[in-house]
Amino acid sequence: MSEAAPYRLRLFVAGSSARSQDMIHALRRTCRQGLGPATELEVVDIFQQPDLAERNGVVAAPTLVRLSPAPVRRLVGDLSDPERVLRAMALGPGAA
Amino acid sequence: MPGYDPGTGSGRAATRPMIMEYTMSLEAAPSSRPTLPKAPTGIAGFDDITGGGLPAGRPSLICGSAGSGKTLFATTFLVNGTTLFDEPGVFMSFEERSEDLAANVASLGYNLDKLVEDGRIAIDHVQVDRSDIEENGEYDLEGLFLRLGFAVDSVGAKRVVLDTIETLFSSFDNQAILRSELRRLFGWIKDRGLSCIITGERGEGQFTRQDLEEYVSDCVVLLDNRVHEQITTRRLRVVKYRGSAHGTNEYPFLIDAQGISVLPVTGAGLSHGVSSEVVSTGIPGLDAMLGQGGFFRGTSLLLTGTAGTGKTSFSSTMVNAACERGERCMMFVFEESAAQVVRNARSIGLDLQRHADAGLLRFEAARPSLYGLEMHLARMHRDVEAFGPQLVVIDPITAFRGPEAEVQSVLLRMVDLLKARGITGIFTSLMHGGTGATIDADADLGMSSLMDAWVRLTHEEANGEINRTLYIIKARGMSHSNQVREYQMSEAGIGLIEPYIGPEGVLTGSARLSQVAREQAAALRRQQEIERRRREIARRRAAVDRQIQELRAALEAEEQEVTLLHQQDQERESALARDRQAMARHRTAAE
CATH class of the missing domain: 3.40.50.300 (P-loop containing nucleotide triphosphate hydrolases)
Structure with missing residues (x-):
């Protein structure tokens, strides 16, 4: 896998609470540090787009979904630990 | 987690007043009180x-x-x-x-x-x-x-x-x-x-x-x-x-x-209404044995009998009679198929197929082992609810096998189910063994006390032949004959035969026939004797008449003779007189 691979992540959050804002910031930082700017991170508020949540099979929030590369992976819960996020998504620098 | 305890597990203050109701039975549920939506x-x-x-x-x-x-x-x-x-x-x-x-x-x-x-x-x-979810925090x-x-x-x-x-x-x-x-x-x-x-x-x-x-x-x-x-x-x-x-x-x-x-299978108590309408059994002789000319509508009738006594034929006859009155009937048969019941009924002159075609009669045939007892009951319950019959036949109840208490409980609820709806129920029960007339305890499966009427069909063995007899053990709420009656099944249906009671009890079959013959011979002899005496009298009367006539004839003959003599005397007298006159005249002339 090269660094140029189109990593597409989608983060589902429930509402725009301060907590979810913090989390989004943390995640963006993780992505930048772990993957560089190539990663595409889309943030979806499940209240705004419930159909998208349904389509992605999301029941819990927050959920980070790796859309590509396949297979789809999900991480539910705390996303503040960069290492753990990257390991869960199997996108760590070591994996590249 | 601790196990659920209905007594305390729900002990929130708001539900306290309702706890009383938990112990209430279903039928006691108050309908007027405001209830939960x-x-x-x-x-x-x-x-x-x-x-x-x-x-x-x-x-x-x-x-x-x-x-x-x-x-x-x-x-x-x-x-x-x-x-x-x-x-x-x-x-x-x-x-x-x-x-x-x-x-x-x-x-x-x-x-x-x-x-x-x-x-x-x-x-x-x-x-x-x-597999594709990781969670954290x-x-x-x-x-x-x-x-x-x-x-x-x-x-x-x-x-x-x-x-x-x-x-x-x-x-x-x-x-x-x-x-x-x-x-x-x-x-x-x-x-x-x-x-x-x-x-x-x-x-x-x-x-x-x-x-x-x-x-x-x-x-x-x-x-x-x-x-x-x-x-x-x-x-x-x-x-x-x-x-x-x-x-x-x-x-x-x-x-x-x-x-x-x-299926809410426990009955709603004994609060069912009763009917005093009497319905005919379709067997004139049996109707006559019952004081009112049949059974009450809604009666639970137990028909017990040994194999081959015609339990199904009796039920079929009663079903036929009900269908002819335009009532709906259901037969739950557990040992025969519907076609078999129809065919067998034809042999006693009943056309059940006609009623089935008209939608008045429905058969539900199933092997007893197809379901559990409860399921049978459940199925019956549903079918009865759906079809709404006025008469239900369960043939036979002895087909149900299982622990006695369970069978009894199921049958009890079956009876209850029908009674609560005012449906006449006919339950047949097969008795095993003896042909004697004693009342078997085991044939009724403890049901007899539940039943309103009980007709017992038996085989009587005597003089090298078996004859069928029936008697009514009980019929609640009506007077009924206490006689043991012989019946025969033929093309014309089930017919009861006039009872023939001899010195050794009721006579059946050829014993009855020979007794009938003997009595007929005796009657003939009596008749002949009377005839003979009558003829004797007639003969004697004729003889006396003849004698009277002879005497009368003799008398008449005598009378005629007397008359003749009298005449002759008179003629002689007149002739003598004439002679005397002539002589006198002659004498006068001569003087």
Whole structure:
């Protein structure tokens, strides 16, 4: 896998609470540090787009979904630990 | 988690006043008092035992082991909700995909796809795959709430089914969060006023594996699928129903092409009305033996007899008579097929097929071993409800095998079922062994006291032949003959023969015939004697007459002689006179 691979992540959050804002910031930082700017991170508020949540099979929030590369992976819960996020998504620098 | 205890587990202050009602029996449920709003399930019988259905606007838990019918129960609740009560619903499935679900319930005649298309039901398949989820730290199930809310709003749902929410437990590790989220979910359902069914897998020593009953404390229904002696019986029990009286027993239920039906099998006490209308049995001789010319409508009649005494023929005759009066009849036969019964009835001159074609007669033939006892009862209950017969035949009750107490309890409820509806019931019972006229204790399966009437058919063996006799052991509420009567079955039907009582009791068959012949000979002899005497008298009368005539003739002859002599005397006298005159004249002339 090269660094140029189109990593597409989608983060589902429930509402725009301060907590979810913090989390989004943390995640963006993780992505930048772990993957560089190539990663595409889309943030979806499940209240705004419930159909998208349904389509992605999301029941819990927050959920980070790796859309590509396949297979789809999900991480539910705390996303503040960069290492753990990257390991869960199997996108760590070591994996590249 | 501690096991559920109905006495204390629900001890919230708000429910205290209702605890009294838990101990009340079903029939004692007060109807005038304000009761909890209910969401009817439309499942026959279930709404009866719960006094109207599941609690409206609250979650109920349906639990049971695999294959006990939880999903079907829940689907029926939804489908009936939208089709019968105009309450659209949402089915949130955590296990089956919506296509599978639609296919599964299609066998019950539900067209889920159509209902989904019409916007009456929404199906949401929530797939939570353990393998692709990692979890860490805190999260909430807002997504699930949202999807549910979305689905509810899309059809304006009043009812929700969550099947089976326990799947979440295997998908998420952090149970503390999950539990608090579930609690929130059920709270949310209550707030929205949704009548909800949550299904749960039966766990060891508790109702559900994940203690769902802890959250859903309003109503818990347990489904069971028990195998006893290789026969499966489905049973249902309302374990708990906060704020409402309910039937507390285990009720058998059926799942078949007609959906689910639950049978409230305990009778409603002995409050059934009685009829004093008398209906003919179709056998003139038997009618005559009963003071009023037949049995009362709604009578439970027990027909016992050894093999070949014509129990089925008697029942067929009574069915035929009822059908000819335009009544509806049902025959539950357990040892013959319907065609066989029809054919056999033809041999005694009855055309049952005609009644079956006219829709007045229905046969339900099944091997006793096809279902468990409870299922038979359940099936009968449903069929009787659906067909609405005035006469039901169960032929024979002895076909039911099982522990005596169980058979008896089932039969008792069968009798009860018919009595409560004022249906005349004919129960045949096969007796084994002896041909004697003693009353067998075992042939009635302890039923005799339940029965209003009991006719016993027997074989009498005498003089190298077997003859059939019957007698009425009892007929409640009417005077009846105490005679033992012989009957014969022929093309013309069942006919009772005038009783012939000889010095050694009732004579039957050829003994009766020879006695008849003897008596006829004696009568003939008497007749001949009378004739002979009559002739003798006539002869003597003729002889006397003749004598009288002879005497009279002799007398007349004598009289004639006397008259003749008298005449001759007179003629001689006159001749003498003439001679004297002539002589005188002659003498005078000469002087």
